[in-house]
Amino acid sequence: MIQCEHVSVRYARAGANALGNVSFHMPSGSMGFLTGASGAGKSTLLKLLNAVVQPSGGRVTVNDTDTASLTRKSLPGFRQRIGSVYQDNTLLTDRSVHANVALPLDIIGMPAHESAGRVRAALKKVGLLDAASFNPSELSGGEQQRVAIARAVVNRPDVVIADEPTGNLDRELSREIMRLFWELNQSGVTVLIATHDDEMVEQMEMPVIVLDAGNLVYDGFAEAEA
Amino acid sequence: MNAEVQARAQAHARSLLAVLGTAQRHGQTALRRVRERAGLYALATGCTALALTLPMVLLLIVQSVGDQVDDWRESYYFTVYLDPAVDDAEGEALAAGWRDTGDVRNTTLITRAQAAADFAAATGAGDLIAALGENPLPVVIQVWPALAQSDTDEVLALVARLRDSDGVDEIDTDLVWLERANAVHATLQRASWLVAALLAVIAVALVGSHIRQQLAALSDEIALSKLIGATDSTLRAPFWIGGALIGLFAGLLAAVLAVVTLGVLADPVAAIAASYQSNFELRPTAFWALVPYVLASVVIGVIGAGVAIETRLRRIQPA
Ligand SMILES: Nc1ncnc2c1ncn2[C@@H]1O[C@H](COP(=O)(O)OP(=O)(O)OP(=O)(O)O)[C@@H](O)[C@H]1O
Ligand SMILES: [Mg+2]
Numbered sequence: 432m433i434q435c436e437h438v439s440v441r442y443a444r445a446g447a448n449a450l451g452n453v454s455f456h457m458p459s460g461s462m463g464f465l466t467g468a469s470g471a472g473k474s475t476l477l478k479l480l481n482a483v484v485q486p487s488g489g490r491v492t493v494n495d496t497d498t499a500s501l502t503r504k505s506l507p508g509f510r511q512r513i514g515s516v517y518q519d520n521t522l523l524t525d526r527s528v529h530a531n532v533a534l535p536l537d538i539i540g541m542p543a544h545e546s547a548g549r550v551r552a553a554l555k556k557v558g559l560l561d562a563a564s565f566n567p568s569e570l571s572g573g574e575q576q577r578v579a580i581a582r583a584v585v586n587r588p589d590v591v592i593a594d595e596p597t598g599n600l601d602r603e604l605s606r607e608i609m610r611l612f613w614e615l616n617q618s619g620v621t622v623l624i625a626t627h628d629d630e631m632v633e634q635m636e637m638p639v640i641v642l643d644a645g646n647l648v649y650d651g652f653a654e655a656e657a
Numbered sequence: 658m659n660a661e662v663q664a665r666a667q668a669h670a671r672s673l674l675a676v677l678g679t680a681q682r683h684g685q686t687a688l689r690r691v692r693e694r695a696g697l698y699a700l701a702t703g704c705t706a707l708a709l710t711l712p713m714v715l716l717l718i719v720q721s722v723g724d725q726v727d728d729w730r731e732s733y734y735f736t737v738y739l740d741p742a743v744d745d746a747e748g749e750a751l752a753a754g755w756r757d758t759g760d761v762r763n764t765t766l767i768t769r770a771q772a773a774a775d776f777a778a779a780t781g782a783g784d785l786i787a788a789l790g791e792n793p794l795p796v797v798i799q800v801w802p803a804l805a806q807s808d809t810d811e812v813l814a815l816v817a818r819l820r821d822s823d824g825v826d827e828i829d830t831d832l833v834w835l836e837r838a839n840a841v842h843a844t845l846q847r848a849s850w851l852v853a854a855l856l857a858v859i860a861v862a863l864v865g866s867h868i869r870q871q872l873a874a875l876s877d878e879i880a881l882s883k884l885i886g887a888t889d890s891t892l893r894a895p896f897w898i899g900g901a902l903i904g905l906f907a908g909l910l911a912a913v914l915a916v917v918t919l920g921v922l923a924d925p926v927a928a929i930a931a932s933y934q935s936n937f938e939l940r941p942t943a944f945w946a947l948v949p950y951v952l953a954s955v956v957i958g959v960i961g962a963g964v965a966i967e968t969r970l971r972r973i974q975p976a
Binding site: 509 | 975
């Protein structure tokens with residue numbers, strides 16, 4: 432579940448609000464897109480959801496947790512329930528693909544013999560089981576993005592947010608990645624994807640939230656309910 | 658009931674295993690990072706070891722000097738010359754009386770005959786006393802003050818009291834060398850603690866700057882770990898362990914260097930001491946005697962890591 436109520440964000444050194452009075456509600460298990468021109472505030476909105484950025488006004492609620500109520504103690508557990516995927520995938524090149532995907536399980540202290548099976552299952556889902564022992568730098572951009580998705584889902588999060596996950600990929604690869612997110616959503620995960628790719632958004636026939644200069648100008652979830 | 662006890666024991670065992678498992682994981686992470694940057698770790702360890710060697714050597718020398726001073730204190734006595742009228746038996750009674758008081762450890766009586774014999778042996782002028790017909794030397798009592806009274810003031814207080822006793826003529830204290838030894842010991846000790854404190858600060862800074870470099874080099878991994886929900890303690894622990902490892906190996910290396918240094922210095926120092934008619938020597942140091950210093954070094958490593966972690970880790974945040 433993702434909910435924003437009259438949310439605004441003002442960065443310390445910026446003139447205007449990056450987000451102003453944004454409200455929407457995404458029910459648990461739904462999937463949708465976040466679009467808008469460059470600088471509209473898409474990344475800012477996603478950073479609110481994993482509490483990398485705090486709202487200057489309003490309230491952000493994810494998985495029934497108000498992000499403003501998070502403390503140093505409760506923040507890690509909150510973030511463990513959220514999978515994040517970025518355009519420039521953030522894989523670590525000093526270790527194997529398997530070790531990269533295992534990271535979210537390592538940090539919660541799961542022993543290697545327990546996590547290995549789940550890592551393999553996640554890699555299998557994204558079709559990269561054979562690349563487990565590779566270094567990420569030995570993979571193509573699309574393959575790296577699939578590894579990042581495997582890492583985002585390996586700890587079975589409730590919510591997955593993706594910031595332009597297909598930004599560097601061609602049409603065919605983008606479709607493949609979107610199919611992975613769709614499958615993920617079919618298993619009950621709430622998925623929100625920020626993208627520039629209007630054509631793909633149209634094809635996927637899913638609710639869309641449109642931002643323009645920090646303002647919400649269209650809310651596909653509200654339309655769907657109405 | 659039995660099943661309940663068993664279940665509780667199993668729960669305890671499980672949580673113990675979980676703690677051990679966590680410690681093992683943090684240890685493995687720390688060791689992996691040491692392996693990945695073995696050169697840098699060796700450099701940090703070597704520099705820290707060198708910084709710790711000097712205070713270790715100084716403190717060991719001070720220990721040797723301190724032992725020597727204690728020996729001197731134990732052998733210190735002053736000489737009480739009794740009135741010529743006091744005979745051996747009266748002198749013995751006096752000495753026995755003093756021996757029973759708390760501030761005197763021991764007394765020895767030198768009879769008039771003995772004194773004459775000593776005088777004759779020392780001067781070769783035995784005939785002189787014989788010529789006098791009557792032994793002019795007084796009875797002498799040597800007094801060893803109680804060990805607790807190493808302070809010269811306390812010795813002087815004892816001397817003043819004894820001087821008032823009936824039958825005492827004169828007391829020869831010869832306190833100068835005891836004072837000198839005490840002063841040398843106190844100076845060396847203070848100086849070495851100052852040097853040790855200074856170098857401990859340097860060692861903390863060395864370890865701290867190394868861990869800081871580590872944190873900077875790993876900032877991507879740390880930011881990512883925070884994004885996916887790593888707790889602060891999970892992120893901290895490997896750096897704590899890394900700092901402790903540098904401290905441990907630096908301490909061990911410094912201990913070896915200190916022992917070797919003392920070994921090299923032992924002979925020349927003994928030669929110098931002999932030229933001053935002293936039997937002073939640098940005591941050979943058993944390696945285990947340095948264990949406290951090695952532990953102190955581990956603490957230094959942990960403090961260094963802690964300083965770096967507390968100042969840096971919070972600043973690394975996912976963007
Ligand atoms: N850390 C920051 N400090 C100051 N201003 C920022 C910061 N991050 C973003 N902004 C500003 O906030 C506004 C929204 O930025 P944001 O990155 O959310 O846009 P976006 O929709 O993701 O754009 P793009 O499609 O180019 O990724 C922009 O005007 C940007 O300059
Ligand atoms: Mg963006």
